[in-house]
Amino acid sequence: MCKLSSVRDQRQQPPTRRARLRAETTREIKAIALDHAAAGGPDAISLRAIARDMGMTAGAIYSYFPTRDDLVTTLINEVYEALTEAVSAALAPVPPEDAARRILVWGEAFRAWALANPAGFKLIYGDAVSGYRAPEGGAAPEPEHRACTIVTGLVAAAWPEAAPTQSGRTYEWSDFGAALVAAVRREYPELPPAGVALALRMWGRTHGLVSLEVYGHLGAMVHDPAPVYRAELLDMIRSIGLTPPE
Amino acid sequence: MCKLSSVRDQRQQPPTRRARLRAETTREIKAIALDHAAAGGPDAISLRAIARDMGMTAGAIYSYFPTRDDLVTTLINEVYEALTEAVSAALAPVPPEDAARRILVWGEAFRAWALANPAGFKLIYGDAVSGYRAPEGGAAPEPEHRACTIVTGLVAAAWPEAAPTQSGRTYEWSDFGAALVAAVRREYPELPPAGVALALRMWGRTHGLVSLEVYGHLGAMVHDPAPVYRAELLDMIRSIGLTPPE
DNA sequence: TGCGTTTTCTACACGGCGTTCAGATTTCAT
């Protein structure tokens, strides 16, 4: 029996030697797992292979993660967080007023990250790990909400122009998930439910082409998907009442 | 050593008893594999499990498929074909002149099939099977081209109205894959390269929301993705210069 | 300092997987 919550409180200024080693080993496990995923796809994440690379036995990893699926869940969360951070970083230098350019930069940053980290993309949005079953509530609810909130922020900034274009159908707050609604109403109080629907559509719209490209379905069709994707982004910006940059 | 091309010519009116048995067994292997995929996800496709269900040994399947990946490739092709046939069937009763309604029906048929066959969708568009490596040229080039041609046909029918909306960027035939270009120029000679780019964008646009929904990323955000998806389809129809039905 | 507890790790076992191979059996063409 191993108490996996050994690092219970970190009130101690000098964390015990054990805690330091444990943190380091945990970090190494995750790093090697991500290396394997990057090299041979997310399915290459195997406890035995990781342990082999670390000079350990497979069983030893169970001192750090109760099961392989927990390791995968942790990885999904970290990778998803890396994605949202990459997008946020790309968005940071763009002034909040320039809603159109922010959408463009967001879309391009998302695609750039996905193409640079295909294994991570598949880990987040696909089913690539053999028998992996995500915990209830999804594998990475927090990063997913954060990602969704970023898109919603883009819509909120553009809402004065976008609102007239979204008169087709009416939405209620009750149409959406409680956690998302709470975050949106807190961060963007002026945004109506229709704005959330638009954000989800924009998320899906970018996800589609990027997903097709990452999984190799676009390569046989078009030699360079970049202009097609760029055209889609510009069209999306135009379709919500903004004038695209350039 | 087994000659896997035993059914070389079917000029014989009465196919030999062997050939009949072989065809039946092949059919059964694929059917059981698809059952397993539908039940436990595409990753549940295992030669041992299939053989167990058939009262055989795993090795026996190697008389019908040289390797597991070949079986998977065959399944992907058949499932992809089923998808294009489902979409074509839904499209059949809609008159060719009603370009807007055809796009709407196409989009809804695609989503309906994906939701009814999530395992098939993941098989086609995802990475779900453990160590599967697709053959060069993709796992299912023919059905993929057919699917792509269907979308292009929708664009071709709408091109008189759509053309003015697609003036942003110019495309050349050389931007696209040779096989796709050949099929398009043969079937829709009046369609310029920009029409193919628009078709790819429409493909991606629908793929995005459907993919997010199938993989469960939309469920936590919106209780019923149908209206969001419908709004996206209507917006897409509008964005190419058509007036949406209803 | 030394002792008892906790954590970490090894060694082994179990059942699952794809794949290969020798050999038995069945079917077919001649």
Next chain:
DNA sequence: ATGAAATCTGAACGCCGTGTAGAAAACGCA
């Protein structure tokens, strides 16, 4: 009827995740 080809079994190999028992190491406290 005979020889060739196709089909299938059963055992093996090495991979996998997951447990369990027990050894070894590090720790906290007296």
